[in-house]
Each structure stands twice: as C-alpha cells, then as structure tokens.
Amino acid sequence: MRFLSSALLFSPFLIVSAVHADDVETIEVRAERNRLLASELADNNTKALAVFDTATVKSTWAEWLAVDPSAHLNGQGGLLQSYSVRGFSRARIRTEVDGVPIITDRRAGNSASFISPVLIERIDLQKGPSSTLYGSDAMGGVINLVSTQFETNQVSASWQSNDQYKELGLLLGNETIQTGLSYRHANDAEAANNTALNTGFEQFGGLVKWSSTMNGINVNASWLPSLAKNIGKSSSQYPAERIVDYPEELHSVSQVALQKDNDWYLKLFHHYQNWDTDTLRVGSRQNTTNYQSHTLGGLALMSTQWLAGEGRIGVDWLSRKGVDIRDTEMSLTGEVNYHKKVVDAAQDNYALFSDLHWQIDTIKVSVGARFDVIEQRQHISEAVTESKVDDHQLNGSFAIEHNFSADHQLRFEWGTGFRFPTLSELYFEGETPRGTTIGNANLVPEQSQGSQLRWLAQLAPNWQMNAEAYYYNLDNYIERYDINDDVRSYRNLDSARIYGAELSLAWQGTSTKFRPWSMVLSGQYQKGETDEGQILADLLPAKITWHTDWRGEDWQGDSFTWTNQLTWQLSQTSIGSGEVRRDNNFVWNMSLEKPLSSDVTLSVYGKNLTDSDHFTTADEDAPYTVGRSFGAKLTISFN
Numbered sequence: 001m002r003f004l005s006s007a008l009l010f011s012p013f014l015i016v017s018a019v020h021a022d023d024v025e026t027i028e029v030r031a032e033r034n035r036l037l038a039s040e041l042a043d044n045n046t047k048a049l050a051v052f053d054t055a056t057v058k059s060t061w062a063e064w065l066a067v068d069p070s071a072h073l074n075g076q077g078g079l080l081q082s083y084s085v086r087g088f089s090r091a092r093i094r095t096e097v098d099g100v101p102i103i104t105d106r107r108a109g110n111s112a113s114f115i116s117p118v119l120i121e122r123i124d125l126q127k128g129p130s131s132t133l134y135g136s137d138a139m140g141g142v143i144n145l146v147s148t149q150f151e152t153n154q155v156s157a158s159w160q161s162n163d164q165y166k167e168l169g170l171l172l173g174n175e176t177i178q179t180g181l182s183y184r185h186a187n188d189a190e191a192a193n194n195t196a197l198n199t200g201f202e203q204f205g206g207l208v209k210w211s212s213t214m215n216g217i218n219v220n221a222s223w224l225p226s227l228a229k230n231i232g233k234s235s236s237q238y239p240a241e242r243i244v245d246y247p248e249e250l251h252s253v254s255q256v257a258l259q260k261d262n263d264w265y266l267k268l269f270h271h272y273q274n275w276d277t278d279t280l281r282v283g284s285r286q287n288t289t290n291y292q293s294h295t296l297g298g299l300a301l302m303s304t305q306w307l308a309g310e311g312r313i314g315v316d317w318l319s320r321k322g323v324d325i326r327d328t329e330m331s332l333t334g335e336v337n338y339h340k341k342v343v344d345a346a347q348d349n350y351a352l353f354s355d356l357h358w359q360i361d362t363i364k365v366s367v368g369a370r371f372d373v374i375e376q377r378q379h380i381s382e383a384v385t386e387s388k389v390d391d392h393q394l395n396g397s398f399a400i401e402h403n404f405s406a407d408h409q410l411r412f413e414w415g416t417g418f419r420f421p422t423l424s425e426l427y428f429e430g431e432t433p434r435g436t437t438i439g440n441a442n443l444v445p446e447q448s449q450g451s452q453l454r455w456l457a458q459l460a461p462n463w464q465m466n467a468e469a470y471y472y473n474l475d476n477y478i479e480r481y482d483i484n485d486d487v488r489s490y491r492n493l494d495s496a497r498i499y500g501a502e503l504s505l506a507w508q509g510t511s512t513k514f515r516p517w518s519m520v521l522s523g524q525y526q527k528g529e530t531d532e533g534q535i536l537a538d539l540l541p542a543k544i545t546w547h548t549d550w551r552g553e554d555w556q557g558d559s560f561t562w563t564n565q566l567t568w569q570l571s572q573t574s575i576g577s578g579e580v581r582r583d584n585n586f587v588w589n590m591s592l593e594k595p596l597s598s599d600v601t602l603s604v605y606g607k608n609l610t611d612s613d614h615f616t617t618a619d620e621d622a623p624y625t626v627g628r629s630f631g632a633k634l635t636i637s638f639n
Contacts, residue, residue, distance in 0.1 A: 047125050055563065055591035055603030057158045057167060057631055059186065060113045061123070065143065069502045069524040070127055072540045075108035076433075077234035077616050077623045079186075079201045080246070082109035085127060086470065087498045087528050088140020089538035091422050092446075096144040097253050098222050100269040101137070101318060103295055105325070105343075105424045107432060107480065112145055114226040114251045116182035118156060118169030119207045121148045128470065129397055129415025129450035135316060135351050135372050136393075139417040139448050147207055147222055151175050153638050160607075160631030163189035163199060173209075180207035188232060191624030192613035196239060198232035199626065221256040233433055234623040236615075241282055244433040249275035265301040270294065279433050285337065286330045287431040293323040304354070311356035320347040323423055327430035342430035344379040345423045355397075366399040374420050378427040378441075389426060391445060393418045407458035417448040421478060425490045434621065435486040444492055447475040464506045471499040477530075479537070481577055493530050498539075500526025520547040527574070537576030541618070543569045560594040572618045585614035587625075603633040 047068075058064050062083040065071040074084040085093055090109040095102045097112055104110045126134075126142040134142050150173045158167040165186040172179050182205040189197045204227045211220040231246035238244070255269040274292040281287075297318040304311050325343035330336055355368035376389040397415030404410065421443040428439045450472040457465045477493040502524040509517040523544040528536035550562040571584040591605035611628040 047127065048122055055561070055593040055633060056589060056605040056607065057160060057165065057633055058117065059165060059184070061111070061117075061143075061145065062113075064117070064123060065125070067545075068125060069504065069522045069543070069545065070540070071125070072543075073616050074538055075617060075619050076621055077197065077625075078199050079113050079203075079228075079231050080106070080108075080111045080233065081113070081616070082106075082111050083143075084109075084538045084540065085125070085141045085143070086500065087526055087536065087539040091137050091425075092140040092419055094134055094138040094142045096142065097224060098147050098255055099144060099257075099267065099299075100253050100255050100271055101295060101297070102253075102271060103137070103293075103320065103422075104273065105291065105293065105323065105422060105428075107424060107428075107434070107437060112143075114203070114205075114228060114249060115145060115224060115253075116167070116169070116184055116203065116205045116226075118167065118171070118182040119148055119180045119205055119224065121146050128413055128452045129417055129448070129472075133353065133355070133368060133370065133397075135318075135353075135370060136349065136374070136418060136420045136445075139419050139446065147209060147224060148178065148180060149209070150178055154635060155638070156633065156635045158631060158633040160605075160629050162627060162629035163187050165631070176210065176212060178207070178209040181205070189626040189629075192608070192611040192627035193624065194627075195613075195624050197623055197626060198234040198238045198243065198245070201228055201231040203228040216260065218259045219257070222254065224251075224253040226251040235433070235621045236623055237621060238623065239282070242433065243280040243282065245278050247276050247278055249273075262303050264303070265299070267299045268296075269298070270296045277433065279431065283332075285332065288328045288330075289431065290326040290328075291324070294321045295319070296321065304356075306356060309356040309358040311354060313354040314352075316349075316351040316353065318347075318349040320345075320423065322346070325424075325428065325430070329431065340430075341380060343423065343427050345377060345427050346379070347374065347376045347423060349374045349420075362403040364399075364401040366397075366401075368397040368415075370395050372418075376420070376423060376426060378423075389421075389441065391420060393420075393445060409454075409456040411454045411456075413450075413452045413454075415450055417450060419446040419478075421445065421490075425478060435488060438483075438487065438489045440490045443478060443490060444476050446478055446492075449473045462508045462510045466504045466506075467501070468503075469499075469501045471497070473497055477536070479577060493534075496528065496530040496536055498526065498528040498536065500524060500540075516550050516552045518549045518551075521545070522547075528576075535574045535576045537579055539574075539576065541569050541572045541582070543567060558594070560592060563591045563593075565589045569614070575618055578620050579618040580620050582615055582618050585612045586610055587612055599637045601635045603635075604631070605633075606630050 060079060060081045062073045062081040065083050066073060070086050072084055074082045074089045095110045095112050097115060102110050102112050124144040124146060148171060150171055154171040156169040163186045168183045170181045184203045186200050188200045191197055206225045209222045228249040231249060233244040252272045255267060257267040259265045272294050277289040279287045299314065299316055301312050301314040304313050323343060323345045327342045328339045349372060351370055351372040353370035355366060358365045371394050373392045378387045395416040395418060399413040401411040425443055426439050426441050428437055452468060452470040455467045459465055474496045477496045478490055479493050480488055480490055482488055504520065504522040507519045509515045524540060525542045526540055528539045546566045548564045553559055567587045569585050572582045575581055588609040589607050590609060591603060593601060593603040595601050607629045608626065609628060613624055615622045616625050
C-alpha cells in the first residue's frame with residue numbers, strides 16, 4: 001500500500017521501507033513488545049520516530065521527541081529534560097531502553113538522557129490507549145530507545161558553539177557482537193538574551209550487544225552502562241535563588257532474551273541506578289539527596305490461535321527493590337541540620353495479558369485485555385505515611401481498521417488505561433529542587449478511557465496525509481499542587497478530559513526538476529481541563545512545523561543533503577497549576593550533510609538561528625531556551 005503506516009509521516013528514526021519510487025518514503029517499525037512475534041499480530045498504532053536531521057546533534061531525548069507533532073518538552077531544562085506526549089507527562093509516559101522500563105522516581109518524569117545518542121539507533125513511539133499491552137505508566141504512550149545494531153566500524157566526533165558541546169563515539173561490530181563507547185561534555189550554555197543556563201555535564205557511556213542462534217532459538221543480550229558527573233539542572237531560579245546539580249549519576253541497563261520462531265519469547269532485565277542531587281538555596285541552606293534503586297523483571301509470550309483469530313498470551317513481571325532515598329540538610333556554615341531516610345520502598349507488579357487479531361477482507365479487527373496486581377511497600381517504621389498499598393486493575397482495548405482502497409485507510413481505536421501512583425507520590429517526604437514535597441499514601445490509581453480516529457490518505461502520487469483526532473476521559477487524575485510557596489503535595493482530581501488533533505502532510509518531488517526535494521508540514525492542537533473548568537498542567541502548546549529536504553549535487557557532481565526546519569509555537573494563555581503564560585515563538589534549524597568519500601561524512605548545522613529567547617515550557621520554573629548555536633559532526637567508517 002502507498003499510504004504511510006500510522007502517523008509516522010515525519011517522526012524521527014530509521015527509514016525501514018519505501019513505497020513507489022515517486023512516493024514519500026514510509027516507516028514501519030514496531031516497538032519492543034510489538035516485535036516479539038509476527039508483525040500481523042501487533043498493529044496497535046506504534047510509530048517509529050525517524051530522525052529527520054541526523055546531521056544535527058541533540059543532547060537530550062526530549063529534543064529528539066519534539067520533532068513529532070504530538071511531543072513537547074516538559075518541566076525544567078538541562079540534560080535531564082523530561083517530555084510529554086499528547087499532554088500526558090511525568091509517570092504517564094512509559095520510557096524503555098531495549099524494552100527495559102526506565103523508572104527514576106524523579107517528580108518531573110523519567111528521562112533516558114543518561115544514554116548517548118551515539119549508542120541509539122532509533123526511538124519507537126506508541127501513542128494512544130496503549131495500557132492494555134504495557135500496563136501502568138503507559139496511559140499516554142510508550143517511548144522505547146533501541147540501541148544501535150551495526151556490522152561495521154565507525155568513529156564520530158561532534159562539536160557545537162554556545163555550550164562548547166563535544167561528543168566522541170566509537171562503534172565496533174560484526175554480525176554476532178557489537179560494542180560502543182561514547183564521551184560527551186558540555187559547558188553551561190547561554191540564552192539569546194545572555195542569561196546563564198545551568199546545562200553543563202560530563203558523561204561516559206558504553207554498549208555491548210551479543211546475538212546468536214542455538215538449536216533454533218535466537219538469543220540476544222545487551223548491556224548499557226553510563227556514568228555522568230556535574231549535571232546541571234537549568235531553571236529560572238538559577239543562579240540568584242537556587243542552584244541544582246547532580247554531582248554523579250550511575251546507570252546499568254541489561255537484558256537477555258530468547259525467542260523460538262513465532263512460537264514463544266522470554267525476556268529478563270535489570271536496571272540499577274545511583275545518583276545524587278545537590279540543591280543550594282542561596283543565602284539559606286543546602287540539601288543533598290542520595291538515591292539508588294533496582295528495577296528488574298521479565299516477560300513471557302506465547303502465540304495463540306483462538307476463535308479463528310491469531311494472537312498471543314503473555315505474563316509480565318516488574319519489580320522495584322531497594323528504592324532508597326536519603327535527605328541531608330546543611331547550613332551555609334557546614335553544620336548538619338538533619339540526615340534522614342525519606343523513602344525505603346519496594347514494589348511488585350504482576351500481569352496477565354492477551355490480544356487477538358482477525359483479518360476479514362479489507363477489514364482488520366483487534367481486541368486485547370490485561371489484568372494487573374500490584375503491591376507497594378514503605379519500610380520506614382517512623383514514616384507518617386501508610387506502609388503498604390495493594391491494588392489491581394482490569395483493562396481492555398478494541399480497534400477496527402478498514403482499507404477503503406490502496407490510497408485510503410481509516411482506523412478507530414478505543415481502550416481503557418490506568419496508572420498506579422509512583423512510590424515517590426505515595427511515600428516521599430523531603431526536599432527536592434522545587435522545595436519540600438510531601439507524598440500522599442491515600443492516592444488512588446488514575447483511570448482513562450481513550451478513543452482515537454486516524455485517516456491515512458494518498459492524496460496524489462506525491463502527496464500523503466495523516467490526520468488523527470483523540471479524546472480521553474480521565475478519572476482520579478493525580479495533580480501536584482502547592483500547599484504554600486515552598487511545600488508541594490499530590491491529590492486526585494475527580495475527573496478531567498484531554499482532546500486534540502494532529503495533522504501531517506508530506507510531499508515528494510517527482511519531476512526531474514523537483515525530484516531532489518521533499519517537504520513535511522505538520523501541526524497539533526489540544527485542550528485539557530477538569531469538569532470544573534480547571535486547565536490541566538503539561539499540555540502541549542499549539543505548533544506548526546515545516547520541514548524540507550534537498551538531496552542534490554554540488555558543482556563537482558558530489559551529493560549532499562540540505563535540511564531546513566521552521567517551527568512556529570503559538571502563545572500559551574490557558575495554563576494549569578504551577579504554570580505561567582508564555583508568548584509565541586519562532587525557531588529555525590538548518591543543516592548540511594556532505595559525504596567527503598565513501599567512508600567519510602561531514603555535517604554542519606545551526607540551531608535556533610532566529611536566536612529566540614523564549615522559555616522552554618510553561619512551567620513556572622522553566623529556563624530560557626539555549627540561544628543560537630552552530631556545530632559540526634564528522635563520521636568515519638572503517639574495516
């Protein structure tokens with residue numbers, strides 16, 4: 001078929017297949033769990049973010065995701081910048097690395113920026129009612145970073161102005177084993193108005209991947225270690241009121257998986273993390289938070305045939321052990337005011353899920369169900385919060401898809417979703433970079449009922465369209481609110497709704513004159529509010545993005561690729577708790593990539609060429625965005 005699969009039209013990573021030579025290239029990549037079995041068993045609105053601008057270096061995964069019309073930056077800035085998808089943020093977005101869930105207990109949301117882009121091949125993004133398959137933390141979608149798969153050797157070096165960002169990468173591999181090393185360093189950047197931004201960091205990363213086939217069973221394993229130092233957290237309070245840094249951050253992500261054809265699949269994983277936070281309240285005191293935890297679990301899947309349909313049944317296990325958070329407060333003279341353990345918790349989540357798919361001529365029908373049981377425990381005997389929470393959830397989904405012709409496809413999805421409160425939301429009682437935060441052990445799980453309608457169309461031989469509209473009803477929405485100027489807590493809202501639309505148009509030149517050109521025009525608009533009319537926080541601002549590519553030849557007949565991206569972000573006047581109004585802004589990014597030989601490629605780029613001095617998000621503590629920056633990247637392949 002000639003239409004784009006899902007809303008991939010211009011999302012970020014890896015072009016996997018192509019339509020007719022005169023049509024726009026399409027992307028068909030499945031998220032981690034959707035690749036376990038044959039692709040026909042797993043069509044539930046998963047997209048791959050194909051990096052449009054591979055020549056441009058981006059230090060955070062939030063920057064990569066923001067290319068998609070449904071995604072935006074969230075919270076404060078720096079390397080650990082978090083993100084939102086369709087207005088769902090924080091723990092409502094499930095982040096994975098090679099299918100391993102990343103749960104960091106940061107109130108701003110999970111971030112996988114401890115992994116260098118040098119070691120990642122693509123991002124898979126699943127939007128829509130996805131909790132039936134992935135469980136808690138996936139109400140708004142699933143983001144899976146897929147580590148690099150390569151069989152050649154490569155070395156790369158990048159540099160950019162403003163923050164003097166430097167990145168070195170080395171990849172060595174063959175069909176059995178791949179290894180990678182990365183080093184990144186950045187100084188503090190400046191905004192367009194010369195405001196200092198606390199964005200510096202230093203990071204070392206590695207990758208080891210191994211795969212083989214034994215007695216008909218495919219075996220693969222991977223390990224991603226990372227060590228970072230002196231990570232700045234940028235905010236509007238820096239440096240006059242509050243200075244926040246992460247002196248050290250250690251991560252280790254590992255997994256091993258076995259698969260027998262399309263019959264069964266087994267996976268075990270582990271993520272260890274250990275990091276510190278230093279918060280200096282200028283003229284007052286200094287707080288240090290020490291954090292460590294283990295996340296481990298497994299997944300077992302088996303294909304099934306039932307009621308004339310094909311599907312699978314699976315068991316999911318996710319456990320969190322040794323979640324340990326300690327808080328130390330010191331006076332400016334070095335005296336210890338207190339040292340205490342604020343969280344000593346654990347969590348076990350078990351689930352049984354299944355889905356079935358039927359193909360009837362041009363109509364495809366899918367149904368799914370998932371049952372979760374969870375136990376969350378706080379071990380601190382002197383804690384004022386309750387020590388144990390037990391809960392369970394049953395959810396389901398339905399989808400129907402009809403191909404009216406080779407050029408038009410209509411798909412409707414409906415599903416229920418949920419999110420258990422995080423351990424921090426339940427039990428944390430201590431200091432954070434934003435101030436004092438008090439957990440609420442009486443929180444109940446969030447619930448959602450979501451629906452989505454998608455129309456994919458080939459409007460002409462060189463024009464394609466992807467239009468999506470969605471609507472979510474939310475119950476028991478967990479909101480972070482201010483008790484006073486320096487104390488925050490959490491509460492459940494009775495009910496709320498999030499709704500919006502996304503549109504993408506793609507054009508590919510077909511004539512001799514315009515064949516080198518391609519263009520993408522995309523945008524989104526959404527609203528979110530409670531039944532009482534209160535605006536929800538973390539909603540996406542309306543935005544329009546125009547992306548163009550020109551793949552041409554210079555005067556010597558050598559090829560090059562020129563990329564241009566313009567983004568208009570409309571003003572935010574409807575704001576939620578903890579947010580402030582923001583003006584509209586216009587950002588221009590551009591890059592040029594040129595092969596110097598068959599093995600050497602040079603890229604140069606410019607970011608924020610308009611030197612816009614807008615804020616990164618509507619968050620009341622959000623910093624200015626980084627000012628105009630230029631950079632270069634050199635990549636060399638070798639045997």
